[in-house]
Amino acid sequence: MTNIEKNIENIRDKIEVSAVKAGKRAEDITLIAVTKTRTPEEINEAIKLGIADIGENKVQEILDKYEKIEPVRWHMIGHLQTNKVKYIIDNVSLIHSVDSLKLAREIDKRSGQHNKKMDILIQINAADEKSKFGISADEARGIIMEILESCPNIFIKGLMSIVPYAEDPETVRKYFKEVNNIYEECKTINHPKVEFQYLSMGMSNDYPIAIEEGANAVRIGTSIFGERKYK
Secondary structure, X not given: OOHHHHHHHHHHHHHHHHHXXXXXXXXXXXXXXXXXXXXXXXXXXXXXXXXXXXXEOOHHHHHHHHHHOOOOEEEEOOOOOHHHHHHHOOOOOEEEEEOOHHHHHHHHHHHHHOOOOEEEXXXXXXOOOOOOOOEXXXXXXXXXXXXXXXXXXXXXXXXXXXXXXXXXXXXXXXXXXXXXXXXXXXXXXXXXXXXXXXXEOOOOOOHHHHHHOOOOEEEEOHHHHOOOOOO
């Protein structure tokens, strides 16, 4: 058994424990393997072990790897600049990191040019960290309504959040809880282009807590592949 296989098995066990605590089924939690800096060989091994969703932080890595990876659902999880949208509009299934009306409108424009509809998540900056992207909790419903009014080629599928890193994940539980509250509130929006399916939060350090507090999509990199190797 390879390290990647052991790691995925361990993560799935932890997901099941946390899902039970949250009154959910483990199969309802989407495990997104974060493949930043990872080789196509590593990624394809994970896919053969049952990973069906991968997340990339950078547009260039999607473009570099796309043709080398087995069929899979691609998620854009990193900050997306408006001038890069055109390069990935045909490659990704879900954009997690929509943090402005300007970006949403660019996604909408490019989707229209390709005669497609794009699924997105609204990124929430739960702790209002200046170093992180995302909108404040108070802005969530407002930006959703603005996107619905001006972006006919976008479907809003939920929320995404990155919380502060903490040695003790219990200290960030409150942020997960807050984002879940926003998620539940925004789910009440009655519109044909709103169908909340994803609450994307939780990474290698804190995903069990995130699941306990409502996450149904977790983005895990180092716990699957080991520490990143930067060139």
